[in-house]
Amino acid sequence: MEDEISLRDLYLMLKRQSRWILAVTVLVTVAVFAVSSLWPPTYESEAVAQALVLNQDGNDLGFPAAAYVFRTLPAGPALGVGFNKQIETKGPYVARVVGNAPIEAKARFDDKKNLLTITVRGGDPEEAWQFALDLLSAFDDYVKDRVFQSAGANLAGALAQSRLKLASVQSQISELEASLDKVPRVNAGTDTQTALESAGVPPNVARASNPALAYLGLELAKQQAQLANLNAEIASLEALAGDPAQLRRLSEQVAQVNVLSPPAVPKEPVAPRVLLNTALAAVLTLMFAVFLAFLREAVAAEPGVNAAPAPASRLEPDEAATTPK
Secondary structure (H helix, E strand, O other): OOOOOOHHHHHHHHHHHHHHHHHHHHHHHHHHHHHHHHHOEEEEEEEEEEEEEOOOOOOOOOOOOHHHHHHOOOOOHHHHHHHHHHHHOOOOHHHHHHHHOOEEEEEEOOOOOEEEEEEEEEOOOHHHHHHHHHHHHHHHHHHHHHHHHHHHHHHHHHHHHHHHHHHHHHHHHHHHHHHHHHHOOOOOOHHHHHHHHHOOOHHHHHOOOOHHHHHHHHHHHHHHHHHHHHHHHHHHHHHHHHHHHHHHHHHHHHHEEEEEOOOOOOOOOOOOHHHHHHHHHHHHHHHHHHHHHHHHHHOOOOOOOOOOOOOOOOOHHHHHHOOOO
16 A cells, blocks of 8 residues: 555654754753753751640649540640641741741641651751751640640630539538428337338438438538539639649640651752753653654645646547547
8 A cells, every 4th residue: 555654664754854853852951951950959858746645634744633624635646637737828837937938848647657747848958957847846836735725625614514513512512401400300210220221221321310310411421522522623723724834834744746757957959850850851852853753744745735737638538539649
């Protein structure tokens, strides 16, 4: 078939266009090499840290009301995700560190390992390292502030709940005292005491000379003991609510940022990669130049559209056959 193209045809076409292909490839490659060489270098410093919230039950804090205040706090992964959002949106904790500095800060959080990776890129290695340190410090402030705020909310809730319990206990004490005044001062017989004990009444109540009076007296003693505990608890909570510095110190005991990989001063720039950029430019330009070479050959091989057609004979086929030459 006349339209088939052999490998020899392709070879001859590439040979005809070789100088043009080579010129385009060399020109673009040299331009990319020059731009990459003159492009300002970029340095990267990276740090890996994790947020930890310890002793959430408050048993090791040495404070009576700590179990109420530090019972429910943000978990470490939630704090890592929160600071990741701070970096992505340039929140207040990040904005006050970075400001308008010509750096690029990114973060990546691994929720399975609870690891936050902070990456800072800048034109100066010392600057990138310093900003990575500052962002780690901002992460520490963020974790401690969040725990402090959560502890403050828990403190307010615990104080309100204790006051409600106190009002309930005081009401019960008043009712018990009123009931004690109305109890008849009569002694129960042996049969009554035996019947009460067989019904499951505690022996110290059933065997009392006046079981009703003994029962109300025990209940009153229990409520008064609970009242004393609630008063002590409320006093402790109110003292803590009135001393934010103490609450802050207790919060910092349970909120920690563990730095697993501190940032280092980068020695080599991460961009631009001159050799890699030049090699990619050479390969891609060569492929594109070969494609353009085929296109040039195809356009050059098209027949002219202005060629005049041959004149047609006016004689009919039969007349042309009988006409003498």
